[in-house]
Amino acid sequence: MTNHAVRNDAARSDAARNAALPLDTTDTAIATAATASGTAAAATSVSRSTPRRSNPRRSILRPTIWLPVVVALLVAGVLWELIAINNTYLLPRLGMIGQAIITQPSFYLENAWITLSEALIGLVIGFVAAFIVAVIVTESGILRRAIMPLAVVLNVTPVVAIAPALVVAFGFGPAPKLIVTALITFFPILMNVITGLNSVSPPILQVFATLRASRLEVLTRLRLPSSLPYVFAALKVVFPLSIVGAVVAEFSAPGAAKGLGTVISVASSNSRLAVVYAAILCLAIMGAVLLFLVTLLEKRVLRWHESQLLKRG
C-alpha cells in the first residue's frame, strides 16, 4: 500500500517535470482552469461513493444496511405530518398525496413517462454533443481557443431564463424541452470528459509515444478508457439535472403541453396541493432510480478503477 503511494508520488512529480514534452497535452491550462467548477461536482460524487465500494459484497438484507434509510424516511415522514396537520393549506398530508396517486395512477405514469423521455432524449443529445466537443477541444489547440469561451458563456447563461424564449421560438412541442435539457447537461459533461481525456499519465503517454501510436490510437486506446471514471461522475450529476431541465421547460409552456412539470404548474395555479406534491414525489423517485441505475452500471464498467477509488478515499 505504501509502495503504491510512493510510486504515485513519483508519477506526479514526473508529470510536473514532463509538462514541456512535445507529446504532452501542453497548454491545457485554460481548459483545466475552467474545469474546476465542473469537476468539483464530479470529485464529490466520486468520493461519496467510496465507502460503499469498499464493501461490495454487502447484503441488502443486513439491518445495518437498510435500517438507517428506513429510520431516516420515518423521521422525515413524521416531521412532515407534524407540520402538515396544522398547515394543510401549505403542505398536504401524506395520505392525501398517496390518495392522489392511487386514484389516477395512469395519469401520473403517463406524465412521468413524457417528462422522462424528454429528459433522457435531451440528455443523450447533450451527451453526444459534449463528448464530440470534448474530443475536438482536447485534440486541437486552435479549436479549443475558439470553442471553450463559447462553452463557458453558455454555462454562465441561466438556461432557466432561455426556456421561455425557446418556447416562443419552437412552440409547445418537444423541441424546446429537448434543447433546454441538452443545454443544461452539456457543460458538466464537457468539463468532465475533457478532464478525463487529459487524465492519462505522462509515463503512459511516453511509452506510447516511443511506439509512435497514432493520435487516433492514443485517443481510442488510452484517452477514452481513461475518461470513463469522469464520464460516470458526470452522468451522476447530469441525470438528475436532465429532469430539472425537462421540468423547467415544461413550466415555460404550460397548458398546451404535458409532463409532470405541466401538471405541477397547472395544479398549483388551481391550488391542488396534493397533486403538486404527488408529481414532485414522482420526479424524486424518477431521479433516484436513474441515479441508482448509473451507479449500478458504473460498478460493472469500472471494476478496474476500484483500487483508485479506494486510494482516493
Add this chain to the structure above:
Amino acid sequence: MSTTRANASPDQIVVSDALKIYGGSGSSAQVTALSHVDLTVDRGQFVSIIGPSGCGKSTLLRLIAGLETADSGDVSVFGADPDQACAAKMIGFVPQVPALLPWLSVVGNVTLPSKVNRRADALRRTLPGHVHRDPADPRALLAKIGLGDALDRLPHQLSGGMQQRVAIARAFAIQADVLLMDEPFSALDEFTREAIQLQLLELWEQMRTTVVFVTHSVSEAVVLSDRVVVMSARPGRIEAVVDIDLPRPRRQGLLESAAMHEYEDLIRGKLQTAWASGPVAR
C-alpha cells in the same frame, strides 16, 4: 532528415556532442541538462548510466527515445534517427513507474504495443539497423519473468514489483532493438529489486537485446552491466566510462564476490569525483 549519417553506424547507438538546455533562451531559469555528451552503445550491450539526481540521466534517455530533441549534437539509433527508430518500433521504453493501463489485464498490457502503429513492421525491414527477430509470445515471456499465473489479473491486483515486471515484459514483447529503462526498480524494496534484477538479466541473456539502463544504485549498475557510464551534474556530462569485466551469466554468488566490490568501489570513487567537480557543491 537523412537516414544514414557520417557517424551513424547500423550496429551502434551514438550520441555525439549532445547539448540540451531547458528553459527559453535568455531566461534566467535556464538549465543546461546536458553538455558535450558523447555516448556509444554497441549492439547487444547492457549499458548503465549512473549519476547524482538531476545530472541529466533521464534527459539523455529521452533524447535517445526521441521524446526530446537535442539543441545541438547528434543522436542516432542503429543508423536511424530516433524519430525513425520509434516509427519502426525499434525502441522499448520502461519508465520509472510501471505505467500500465489499469483497465487491461496483464496479457492485455503486454500485447497492446503490438496492436498500435502497425505500419512499423514494414518500415523496420527497410532500416539497415534493425535485426529481425520473430515476435515474442507474450504468455511465454510473462511466464519467464515469473508472472505465468497472473496473466489475467488487473494491474491493481499486482504488487509493485509484479507491475514493473509487466512493464519490462511489455518492452521485450515488441522485439525492440534497444530497451531504454529509466530507474525502473527505484521504487521497489531491496529484496524485490534483487529478484527482479536477476530475472531481467536472465531474460536479457536469452533475448540479447541492447539495453540502456538508468540507475542510481552502484551495485545494480555493476551487477547488470557490461559498461557503466558515470555522469556528473551542472552541466550534465559524462565523467567516466567503466567496463565491467565480470563473467556471464551472472548469478546470485556474484553479488558477494570480491571483483564486484572492486568495481563498486571504483565507480563510487568516480561518482565522488563527479560530485566534487560540480561547480555548485550541494
